[in-house]
Amino acid sequence: xxxxxxxxxxxxxxxxxISPLIxxxxxxxxxxxxxxxxYYYHMPSAWCFLxxxxxxxxxxxxxxxxxxxxxxxxxxxxAELTVLFGLLTLxxxxxxxxxxxxxxxxxxxxxxSSFVGWMIAWSYIILRRYGGPGSDKLAAGLAxxxxxNVPFIYISVNYWRTxxxxxxxxxxxxxxxxxxxxxxxxxxxLLYILLIKMRTRLxxxxxxxxxxxxxxxx
Amino acid sequence: xxxxLRLAGACLFALLCAAPSFAQQPQQQTEFVPVDSLxxxxxxxxxxxxxxxxxxxxxxxxxxxxxxxxxxxxxxTEIERLEADMKKAGRG
Numbered sequence: 001x002x003x004x005x006x007x008x009x010x011x012x013x014x015x016x017x018i019s020p021l022i023x024x025x026x027x028x029x030x031x032x033x034x035x036x037x038x039y040y041y042h043m044p045s046a047w048c049f050l051x052x053x054x055x056x057x058x059x060x061x062x063x064x065x066x067x068x069x070x071x072x073x074x075x076x077x078x079a080e081l082t083v084l085f086g087l088l089t090l091x092x093x094x095x096x097x098x099x100x101x102x103x104x105x106x107x108x109x110x111x112x113s114s115f116v117g118w119m120i121a122w123s124y125i126i127l128r129r130y131g132g133p134g135s136d137k138l139a140a141g142l143a144x145x146x147x148x149n150v151p152f153i154y155i156s157v158n159y160w161r162t163x164x165x166x167x168x169x170x171x172x173x174x175x176x177x178x179x180x181x182x183x184x185x186x187x188x189x190l191l192y193i194l195l196i197k198m199r200t201r202l203x204x205x206x207x208x209x210x211x212x213x214x215x216x217x218x
Numbered sequence: 219x220x221x222x223l224r225l226a227g228a229c230l231f232a233l234l235c236a237a238p239s240f241a242q243q244p245q246q247q248t249e250f251v252p253v254d255s256l257x258x259x260x261x262x263x264x265x266x267x268x269x270x271x272x273x274x275x276x277x278x279x280x281x282x283x284x285x286x287x288x289x290x291x292x293x294x295t296e297i298e299r300l301e302a303d304m305k306k307a308g309r310g
Contacts, residue, residue: 016279020272035264038271045275084282092271099264191279198286205293212300 001201009194015187019180026180035099040180042092043170044188046114049085050150051192052078053117056124057147060140069207072136075143077199079124081192082146086118101163109156110164117153120146 019040029036056078063071093111094104105111120142127139157164173181 016276033264035267037268041272041275084278088275088278091274095267095271095274099262099267195282195286198283198290202286202290202293205290205297209293209297209300212297212304216300216304 001197005194005197008190012187012190012194015183015190019184019187022180022183027174027176029177032100035096038092038096040184042089042096043181044185045085045088045092047185048188048192049082049089049114049117050153051189052082052085052196053121053143053146053150055196056082056121056143057150060143060147064137064140072140073200073203073207074196075140076128076203077196079121079128079139079143079146080199081195082121083118083125084195085192086114086121089114090118106163108162108164109160110153110162113149113153113156117146117149120149 023037023040026037026040028034056075059071059075059078062068063075093114097106098104124139124142124146127135127142131138154167156162157166158168170181
C-alpha cells in the first residue's frame with residue numbers, strides 16, 4: 001500500500017468516529033424532525049454511489065480505447081463499490097421515507113433510476129464472474145450505460161414529479177446543517193478513495209497470481 | 219372540638235390532594251370517531267429508523283473492509299506459496 005494510505009485511513013476513521021456527535025448537534029428539520037438526520041449518511045452514500053458509477057464508466061471507456069489492464073482493474077474495483085454504496089443508499093432512503101413519507105418505497109424517477117443503476121453495477125460484477133472469455137469488454141460496455149444513467153439519476157428530481165427534495169436543497173442548507181453534511185461527505189469520499197485503492201490492489205495481486213500460474217505452466 | 223377540627227382539616231387536605239387525580243380521569247367515551255392520521259403521540263418513533271440507518275452503514279463498511287482484507291490475505295498467501303514452489307524448482 002502507498003505511504004499515504006495509513007495516515008489517511010486514521011483521519012478517515014477519526015472522522016467517522018466523531019461524525020455521530022456532529023450530527024447529534026445539528027438542528028432538527030422543522031417538518032421531518034429527528035428522522036431527517038439520516039440525510040447526513042444517505043446523501044454522501046448516494047454521491048459515492050454516483051461517483052463510483054462514473055469512475056467505473058470512465059475506466060471502462062479507457063480500457064475499451066487503450067486495452068490497458070490497469071483501467072480494467074480500476075473498473076472492477078469501482079463496480080463493486082457502486083454496489084456497496086448503492087445498497088447503502090437504497091437501504092437508508094427507505095428507512096427515512098417510512099417516517100417522512102409514510103411509505104418504504106416509491107417508484108418515482110429518482111428511486112427507480114437509482115435502482116436501475118445499482119442493477120447495472122450488479123450485472124457488471126455477475127458478467128465478470130460468470131461471463132467467461134471476452135466478458136471484460138462486454139462488461140466495459142455495460143459500465144458505459146451505468147455511467148450514462150448517472151446524470152439522469154441526478155436531475156430526475158428536478159424534471160419529474162416526485163416527493164424527493166430537489167437538488168437545490170443542498171445549496172439552500174443553513175451552515176448549521178451544511179457543515180455536518182460536508183463533513184460527512186468528506187469522510188465518505190476519503191473512505192471511497194481508501195476502499196478503491198484496496199480493491200484495486202486486490203485486482204493487481206490477482207493479476208500477479210495469474211501471471212505466476214502462467215509462468216508455472218510454461 | 220379541637221380534635222374534630224383537626225380531623226376535618228386532615229380530611230379536607232386529603233380531598234384536595236386527591237382532587238387532581240379525579241380530575242385527570244379520562245372522560246367516558248360514548249362513540250368511536252374515525253380519523254385519517256394517527257394522533258402525534260401515537261405516531262411511529264423516528265429513533266429506531268435513524269439508529270438502524272447508521273448501524274447498517276457502519277456495519278456494512280466494517281464487513282466490506284474485512285472481506286477485502288481477507289481476500290487480499292488469501293491471494294497474498296497463494297502468491298507466496300507459488301513463489302516458494304518456483305524457487306524450490308529453480309525457476310524463480
